[in-house]
Amino acid sequence: MTSLKKLLLGEQGLVVIFAVAFAIVALTVPNFLTERNMLGLLQSVVTIGIVACTMMFCLASRDFDLSVGSTVAFSGMAAVMASNASGSILVGLIAALICGGIVGLVNGVVIAHFRINALITTLATMQIVRGFALIASDGRAVGINDPGFYQLALSKFLGIPTPIWVMGVFFVVFGFVLNRTVFGKNTLAIGGNPEASRLAGVNVSNMRIWIFALQGLVCAVAGVLLASRITSGQPNAATGLELSVISACVLGGVSLAGGRAAMTGVIVGVLIMGIAENVMNLLNIQAFYQYVVRGLILLLAVLLDNLRSAAAGRRG
Amino acid sequence: MQDFLEFRSISKGYPGVQALSDVSFTVRKGAVHGLMGENGAGKSTLIRLLSGDQAADEGEIRIEGEAQGYRSVRDAFRAGVIVIHQELQLVPELTVAENLWLGHFPGKGGVIDRRQLIRVVGEKLTEIGIDVDPSAKIASLSIGERQMVEIAKAVMLDARVIALDEPTSSLSSRESEILFALIERLRSNGTVILYVSHRLDEIFRLCDSLTVLRDGKLAAHHPDISKVTRDQIIAEMVGREIADIWGWRGRDLGPERLRVEAIAGPKLKTPLSFSVRRGEILGFFGLIGAGRSEMARLVYGADTRYQGTVVIDGAKVPADSPPQSIRAGMVLCPEDRKFDGIVQGRSIEENMAISSRRHFSLFGVLDLKKEAELADRFIAKLRIRTPSRKQDIINLSGGNQQKVILGRWLSEQGVKVLVIDEPTRGIDVGAKSEIYEILYDLAAEGMAIVVISSELPEVMGITDRILVMCQGRIAAEIARADFDERRILAAALPDVANASELPTEQVQPS
Numbered sequence: 021m022t023s024l025k026k027l028l029l030g031e032q033g034l035v036v037i038f039a040v041a042f043a044i045v046a047l048t049v050p051n052f053l054t055e056r057n058m059l060g061l062l063q064s065v066v067t068i069g070i071v072a073c074t075m076m077f078c079l080a081s082r083d084f085d086l087s088v089g090s091t092v093a094f095s096g097m098a099a100v101m102a103s104n105a106s107g108s109i110l111v112g113l114i115a116a117l118i119c120g121g122i123v124g125l126v127n128g129v130v131i132a133h134f135r136i137n138a139l140i141t142t143l144a145t146m147q148i149v150r151g152f153a154l155i156a157s158d159g160r161a162v163g164i165n166d167p168g169f170y171q172l173a174l175s176k177f178l179g180i181p182t183p184i185w186v187m188g189v190f191f192v193v194f195g196f197v198l199n200r201t202v203f204g205k206n207t208l209a210i211g212g213n214p215e216a217s218r219l220a221g222v223n224v225s226n227m228r229i230w231i232f233a234l235q236g237l238v239c240a241v242a243g244v245l246l247a248s249r250i251t252s253g254q255p256n257a258a259t260g261l262e263l264s265v266i267s268a269c270v271l272g273g274v275s276l277a278g279g280r281a282a283m284t285g286v287i288v289g290v291l292i293m294g295i296a297e298n299v300m301n302l303l304n305i306q307a308f309y310q311y312v313v314r315g316l317i318l319l320l321a322v323l324l325d326n327l328r329s330a331a332a333g334r335r336g
Numbered sequence: 337m338q339d340f341l342e343f344r345s346i347s348k349g350y351p352g353v354q355a356l357s358d359v360s361f362t363v364r365k366g367a368v369h370g371l372m373g374e375n376g377a378g379k380s381t382l383i384r385l386l387s388g389d390q391a392a393d394e395g396e397i398r399i400e401g402e403a404q405g406y407r408s409v410r411d412a413f414r415a416g417v418i419v420i421h422q423e424l425q426l427v428p429e430l431t432v433a434e435n436l437w438l439g440h441f442p443g444k445g446g447v448i449d450r451r452q453l454i455r456v457v458g459e460k461l462t463e464i465g466i467d468v469d470p471s472a473k474i475a476s477l478s479i480g481e482r483q484m485v486e487i488a489k490a491v492m493l494d495a496r497v498i499a500l501d502e503p504t505s506s507l508s509s510r511e512s513e514i515l516f517a518l519i520e521r522l523r524s525n526g527t528v529i530l531y532v533s534h535r536l537d538e539i540f541r542l543c544d545s546l547t548v549l550r551d552g553k554l555a556a557h558h559p560d561i562s563k564v565t566r567d568q569i570i571a572e573m574v575g576r577e578i579a580d581i582w583g584w585r586g587r588d589l590g591p592e593r594l595r596v597e598a599i600a601g602p603k604l605k606t607p608l609s610f611s612v613r614r615g616e617i618l619g620f621f622g623l624i625g626a627g628r629s630e631m632a633r634l635v636y637g638a639d640t641r642y643q644g645t646v647v648i649d650g651a652k653v654p655a656d657s658p659p660q661s662i663r664a665g666m667v668l669c670p671e672d673r674k675f676d677g678i679v680q681g682r683s684i685e686e687n688m689a690i691s692s693r694r695h696f697s698l699f700g701v702l703d704l705k706k707e708a709e710l711a712d713r714f715i716a717k718l719r720i721r722t723p724s725r726k727q728d729i730i731n732l733s734g735g736n737q738q739k740v741i742l743g744r745w746l747s748e749q750g751v752k753v754l755v756i757d758e759p760t761r762g763i764d765v766g767a768k769s770e771i772y773e774i775l776y777d778l779a780a781e782g783m784a785i786v787v788i789s790s791e792l793p794e795v796m797g798i799t800d801r802i803l804v805m806c807q808g809r810i811a812a813e814i815a816r817a818d819f820d821e822r823r824i825l826a827a828a829l830p831d832v833a834n835a836s837e838l839p840t841e842q843v844q845p846s
Contacts, residue, residue: 201700202693209690212679219638219676220744221662221691279681 033328034273034321038288042295049299057298059181063249065294066183067092068264069287070242072272073194074235075265076286080198081211081231082278086142087127088239089261090149093254095120096243097153097162100253104165112169116240123149124236128229146262153255162253173248183245190238195283207231211278267314268293271321273328292317340365341497341528346395348381354552355381358395361547361557368519368529370539370561373549374573374764379532382549383499386530387419388412399496416496420486422505428475432468433457436489457488464491465521480511487518491527498522499530504538505762508624516542534764536566548572574766581769582797585776589800590614593784594666594753596635599644603630606809607644612753612784617775619799620788622828627808628788629671632755635786636668637661648752662691665752667745669738669759671788677741678729685711685725687740692747714743719770735760735767742774754778757788772798792821804828 027036046053071088078085095116103112127145131138164170175182198204209217210224218224247253272289274281296317300310339362348356356378363369373379384390386397388409396403399415406412412419426435433453457470466484474482483503490498500519504512519529519542533539539546540561548555548569556572558564593614598607604627612618620628633639635646637657646653646666653664661667670676679687689707696703711725718739722732729740738759745751759775760768775798779785789795795802796819804812804827812827814820 200702200704202697202702203700205686205690205693205702208682209679209686212681213675215676216670216679217690219636219658219668219670220679221659223657223659275681279679 028324033324034271034285034288037324038292041292045295045299049302051302052299057302059184061294061298062184062187063181064297065290066187066249067242067246067258067261068268068293069187069290070190070245071235071239071261071265072268072286072290073190073283074231074238075269076194076198076272076274076281076283077204077207077231078235079211079266079269079274079276080278080281081207081228082214083131083138083228083231084142084266084276085127085232085235086139086262087123087146087149088235088265089258090146090153091120091123091236091239092243092246092258092261093256094123094149094153094156094243095240096247096257097157097253097255099240099244100162100164100169100247101156103169104162107166109166109169109172113244116244117237120236120238120240120243121233122236124233124239125229127236128232131232132225132228150255157253157255159255161255164247164251164253169248170251171248173245183249186241186245190241191283191287198281198283203227203230208279208281211275211280213279264293264314267318270325271318273325275325289321292321339363340367340400341369341530342398342401343382344396344398346382346385346392346397348385348390348392356385356392356549356552359549359552359554360395361554363528363530363545364559365528366523366526367544368523368531368542370543370546371530371532371549372534372539372546372569372573373555374766377549377555377573377764378552379549380501381552383419383501383530383532386412386417386497386499388417413493416494417499418490418493418495418497419499420483420490420501420503422502424479424482424486426474426482426485429473431471431473432461432477432485433470435474435485436460436470436492457492460492461488464488465518478511480507480514483507483511483515484518487515487522491522495527497528497530499532501532502534502762503531504533504535506624512538534762536569539569540566550575570765573764581765581772582794583769583772583776584798585780587615587776587780587800589616590782593649593782594786595647597645597647599631599634599646600642601630601634601639602642603627603639604634604808608810609644610803610810612786614782614784615779616801617779617785617787617799619795619802620786620805621790621792621795621802621824622805624790626805626828628805629757630808631805632668632671632757632786632788636666636755638668662748665750667748667751667754669741669745669754669756671757671761673734673737673741673761678737680730681728683726684715684720684722684729684732684740687729688714688743688747691744692749695749710747711743714747718743718746718774733764733767735763735771738763738767738771739774742771746778751783753784753786755786755788758790759787760789760791760794792824796821796824 027033051057071092075085075088098119099112099116102115103109123145127142130136130141173181173183177185206217206222206227209222210227214224246257250257268289269286270276271292272282272285272287274286293314296313297310300313341363344360346356346359359378359382371379371382385392388406388411391407398404404415406415427438430438436457437453454470461468461470466488468477468481468484474485477485487498503515507515522529531543543561546558546561546564550573590613592611595611597609600607608631620631622628634641637655637660641655648664648666651664653666654660679690685707688711693702693707696706708725715722715725720736720739722736729737732740745754759771763771775785787795787799800816802814802819802824803810804814804824806828814824
């Protein structure tokens with residue numbers, strides 16, 4: 021292998037590609053490398069970024085969650101309605117966490133305990149939960165009454181908006197959880213070989229339930245931040261989010277077959293999705309083309325991943 | 337007879353290892369040629385090159401003097417070379433006939449003539465002497481029958497060279513006999529058979545000639561197998577003499593450590609009871625399907641129990657789950673390492689610490705330094721051959737994988753009972769002795785060990801007492817002083833009258 025090939029197909033291949041792409045874009049696209057655009061870019065990937073943290077766990081354990089978009093919308097809606105009714109933002113936040121947590125727990129119990137395929141289960145809950153969001157709001161957007169609620173998204177710390185901080189903290193925390201805790205290692209183990217892990221003493225079904233419950237809670241956080249940013253609970257918010265999140269994870273080298281995941285990869289995956297969209301906006305490319313480009317990026321990432329595992333296999 | 341198949345100066349390297357270097361040998365027409373070597377000696381690589389799955393870096397494969405430059409499995413098929421792997425390549429939901437025709441269905445315009453399909457296959461199966469219903473689904477056949485179908489497929493494709501990779505590893509002795517008869521018939525038709533096996537009995541029984549590989553090089557080529565001895569071959573394989581691969585040592589046995597009372601479950605209907613003492617190695621022998629692994633899984637709590645209790649040192653073990661058993665001091669090394677033992681894609685270190693890390697992680701946060709120390713300690717203690725603890729476990733040989741799994745349990749605290757199912761399946765001779773040594777050491781420290789094995793010489797070689805299972809029941813209990821292969825086998829056979837049918841080679845310890 022030539023050294024270039026080695027670099028691209030190695031562990032850090034994606035990071036290298038990302039750095040090169042970033043440099044090219046920064047030099048060629050006007051207004052890209054400005055503080056305002058950078059913050060805008062990060063703001064735009066907050067929802068995907070936060071949800072990707074736990075989707076990474078879900079995929080790494082050989083599961084799948086399609087219900088995240090609906091859960092984000094539903095818990096955002098719950099937060100707005102509860103805070104409007106009670107006059108307390110905290111109550112709204114708790115309501116969102118409860119709703120998200122319950123959706124995740126139900127997913128987990130059905131999948132792990134009743135052994136229903138994760139794809140089918142979450143396809144069902146995706147629709148059920150979206151239905152709940154529509155029923156609760158009668159299909160209309162629900163505006164936020166308390167201006168304090170907007171502040172969640174508008175407030176800044178050291179010049180950087182709060183949601184970006186939240187995303188950053190999630191990246192750090194879940195990166196730590198994946199690599200440095202029993203929970204993270206068990207997630208990778210059950211994704212790598214569920215039966216072997218079970219016989220080695222890992223409580224596989226409990227692990228799966230926890231992963232889904234965590235996913236629900238994290239979706240609730242993303243839902244609250246999203247509602248705050250769009251100043252209302254929207255029953256149709258975050259449609260198609262599940263696909264963007266899964267794309268970002270796969271871009272970041274998370275294996276759909278389970279057992280392989282890295283937080284840095286996922287972060288890069290999320291940023292690539294964000295940059296592609298941002299650049300196309302800056303270049304005034306029609307929104308319709310963005311779908312094509314997003315799809316192409318995903319395909320290329322999967323092809324790269326395939327080449328990489330083939331190279332790794334040959335090494336073995 | 338002329339040389340039919342020739343490997344000429346074959347070399348093949350993978351990043352980091354030279355799998356084969358300058359290997360040359362020839363095989364005569366109509367010969368069954370054995371290929372032996374320890375795991376990692378290069379047998380699999382050679383077979384892979386022959387199958388067309390990969391290409392050699394240097395050298396060539398010649399058939400009837402003609403260089404075969406094929407680049408894919410399909411090309412190899414066309415050249416008449418078919419490799420039958422351990423994992424069979426059949427579609428379970430299709431019938432035997434459909435599987436045999438797959439890829440070249442007869443019929444007009446895509447419409448399949450089912451009747452013709454079944455009739456032609458039926459005739460062919462009868463012709464080569466395979467007794468399988470052509471309209472049966474593959475999923476309904478036993479492993480042995482599936483293997484027959486795979487061989488029939490090779491015959492239907494007019495194979496000139498058929499390579500069999502460890503064909504008897506999952507066959508019962510009766511099924512093996514049928515396979516051997518089939519191989520004899522193929523030989524008389526002039527087909528060249530390349531026979532890869534760890535089992536010396538089979539090699540001596542079937543093969544006309546033999547090649548031994550060691551560390552990717554040709555260790556020996558014997559054009560006439562009647563001129564070599566077992567000991568010579570073993571010495572060529574390992575590069576040294578192994579006097580006694582069992583090395584059994586007597587031990588003082590303590591009081592009862594494990595007691596199993598009347599356990600039964602979905603796959604083991606008759607309640608089973610037995611007990612093991614401190615320092616004792618108890619063997620379970622039986623034919624495939626006798627219920628030994630099912631018993632082990634029930635005792636360990638891997639499968640749901642209908643009834644029965646398991647008691648360790650006087651304390652009852654909750655029937656619930658593997659984690660409960662581990663906490664009570666009982667661990668299992670499963671039969672199928674690939675599917676139930678190792679976590680592929682993860683490092684040696686992680687595979688080892690998967691259970692024991694709960695003892696030294698603080699609020700779920702890992703102590704990476706301690707895990708590394710632990711991995712290094714057991715890599716050294718169990719003599720696991722690997723460049724580093726970070727190595728993906730999938731890259732290790734079978735013996736080293738088994739040692740990692742042993743390390744997983746040895747790093748646990750207070751293990752009292754070790755259940756080990758097929759301790760050395762697919763493991764080469766050198767590593768086998770090392771694993772036996774580890775078991776003896778553990779027993780000497782007071783552990784109660786339950787060994788399950790399909791290899792009679794192994795059970796007789798390493799255990800203190802044998803329980804023979806037959807059709808889900810314990811058929812006999814035999815103490816070491818009374819070990820007798822005929823007696824053990826007779827107890828293992830469902831019908832005692834069949835004992836005399838057994839070929840003598842199978843009951844000789846090697």
